[in-house]
Amino acid sequence: MEHHQVAIYLAALAAGGLLGWAAPGLGPGLEHAINPVLGALLFVTFLQVPAAELLRSLRDGRFLSATVLVNFVVVPLVVAAMFTFLPADQAVRLGVLLVLLCPCVDYVIVFSGLAGGSSRRLLAATPVLLVAQMLLLPGFLYLFMGSELADIVEVGPFLEAFLLLIVIPLALAWALQAWATRRPAGQKVSDGASTTMVPLMAATLLTVVASQVPKLGDSLGDVAAVVPFSVLFLVVMAFAGKAVARLFRLDAPAGRAIVFTGATRNSLVVLPLALALPDDLAVAAVAVVTQTLVEVLGMVAYVRLVPRLLPARNDHNGRAEMGLAK
Template sequence: MDGNALLQRRQVAVYAVAVLLAVVVGLGRPTAAPTLERLIDPVLALLLYVTFLEVPFVRFRRAFRNRRFVAAALGLNFLVVPVVVWALTRLLPAEPALLVGVFMVLLTPCIDYVITFTGLAGGDAEQVTATTPALLLAQLLALPLYLWLFVGPAVATAVEPRPFVEAFLLIIALPLALAWLTEAWADRSRRGASWQAAMGWLPVPMLAATLFVVIASQLPRVQDSIGRIVSVVPVYVAFLLVMPPIARFVGVRLGLPVGERRALVFTSVTRNSLVVLPLALALPAVYQLVPAVVVTQTLVELAGMVALTRVVPRWVVPDGER
């Protein structure tokens, strides 16, 4: 077994170490949080660059034409998820900031590291990638509508689309374009092929770095509000438990192949917390608790994603399932 294969086999242990170090730094050196927070976007962009390099671009073209998967992803995220989230939030106290934070983060499907976690679980990562423009556009339109329906017009009008668009361009589109150029370079040059091979070592370390930067930078914010936001944790955990079997059921009913079923599970579970956070920070002072509520979802989700990369291929959507 070569070193890269061994790293892949030990990836969960690597992530566990990264999370532990992040907790130590986040609690022990809270003054480092602003510096680490500025690293989130570049680290995430590099993570997706090395992730995209692992997917031949000829498969992306086929994924764009898969209307059945795109329709399933949109239906789950914008018809089923809002019903589930509304039901789960009935368990929360009637505190507007808590509800706004939960709705903002759970109603927006992830468009970035969902790709990496899907690939780690043996899912169809390029299909998720091809679906991200549709997911982005739909959440730009749907989030204000759902906020208006669930919590009233005041919050809906405070949501700005620019952070969503910037995140897509800088964290998705730019790494994707660079990966395409790298693959073209590798096809024509030995040096390019060597570069691409070297990048093949980075997906696991880069995901570990992403976990570290996100948790270490955001943990102090959560710590300051832990007494008030602890009530949202059961809702986030319940969401992680409820959505995989629903997504599996939809995938089976549509006759999707195993890789696409796993992709459907991850796109229905993983939320857009890193993109929503700037929106939460821009809300009026009366909603100052919202960023902490969003960050709490990030922490719960990252732990859940590490577990789901093992659980989904073994039990939720195993190999050979019909």
Template sequence: MPTPMPWHERQQVPLYLAALAIGAAVGLLAPALAHPAELAIQPVLALLLYATFLGVPFARIGAAVRDVRFLAAALGVNVLLVPVVVWALSRVVADDPALLVGVLFVLLTPCIDYVIVFAGLAGGDRERLLAVSPVLMVAQMLLLPPLLWLFAGGELARSIEPGPFLEAFALLVVAPLLAAGLTQLAAARTRVGARVEAAVSASMVPLMMATLAVVVASQIAGVAGRIGALLLAVPVLVAFVVVMVPIGMVAGRAAGLDVPGRRAVVFSGVTRNSLVVLPLVLALPAAYDLAPLVVVTQTLVELLAMIVLVRLVPRLVPA
């Protein structure tokens, strides 16, 4: 029998919504705490991304490559079809560079972490998603820069100061990635390493809650007066979910996958990698100050969508 998921993993959606609400309340009722919260973002994010990457089985890339049908469906949806959908939907906010950049950053990157949990709750194939996650991680790191340049234009590239951006990438993506890889090696060889890996993996949900809370608390007061502009991105984020569900269903069927595999492809197409892109968006110049909140807003929209899809996808893709 499969090992049942811990309580805090089964209740991720309400826990994350609670963290968002707490962060918003703190940021609006106590604006003086915005600066301390902003200082806490980088260390909390670094720990969160370390825990995220620790769950990515890099040693299983070979197994993912050998599962040709599922790999083709997951890559076809996320690498070929998602950019087309994102380009079309992002035209709605194309006149606002900050909204456009936030939408592009978060929607062009497939999720590699809690998508596995939500797909499992809907009867999707968690093992296949787990195996393919390192391939999706590499693909998005390679494709995101050229896609951003293509969709947002060279002006974005010229406006980004490379120093802070490269520093954020090194400290909040490369360093946690290397630390996670070393921990996986240690866990395979020593008991201490295995215990560290288990403890960090178990902290994933609390770290995600802390990240959501401090990010929202640090920025909500500063953008409250521009909430009207931010809300323009919400229809785009909702439409992305609505469009990607049938695309994932068709792709899974076209690849000849079984029911759990098709459900997993649907979730892979819908869920996005806000955790990894958030530190990069936070390193953008001040002119893009709304972009990080677009990423957080996408997380909120996605979590609400997960409540629906966990129950809807088994009906759309019945056993």
């Protein structure tokens, strides 16, 4: 499965789109399944990152500085350059801002690892990214759209995502790591869990797409308007991330992680914010969902293209750090 993972992910996206179109009534139930499936995926990801390695990576000042720069300086500048050309609809603009200004803290770790990026460094940076976006998002919204929309950001969804998608899976992974070092049974369980990476990623992609496709049906015009900006963002951030990595003289795994963290957005956390908006801003959620669909396709392409953008020396396609086969 690891050898054919890109084909598997594309099939999962197609299956999710077909399921969402054929059985739209399943959407709400599947939406509730996103966090459990994603949490399981991240548990398996964290299982492959030893606790000691994570603690050491917290002292990597250059990587953390590059992460902050690309997400909270470069990305807002890229968004500002695109903002004038966005559709005039305030709800669409708000949705684009919500999703593009918040860096991903969950499945970016998985995709980065698949491309040979340093997952342990990204994992260490997640608390910084989550806290920073909570603090900075109201200010960014104020700068772009004015004071009347800056107060829509609530801390609750961010804290819930951090607990369910980061803290609990990480604690369980570390507990299993400790068991595996002491008991053969623990090692067998750990080895077995590690083999589920590809199926869990496919399940996550299928669930996200199938749950969100039914929401796109009545807003095709808004979808069409948002897609080019989502694609453009992915293209620009690939090269912007590379430039930041070169600026900080990072090695290939760290540089690839910077490219991924700059391009991948926190749509699964901001979607509840968008869904809670008043009816006159309901289209904002459509913009968030559309960016999510474009992004998951983009991440599949990134897994193939980023190692070519930032080639490594003698790293077996950059996957040695995570132990992930191509």
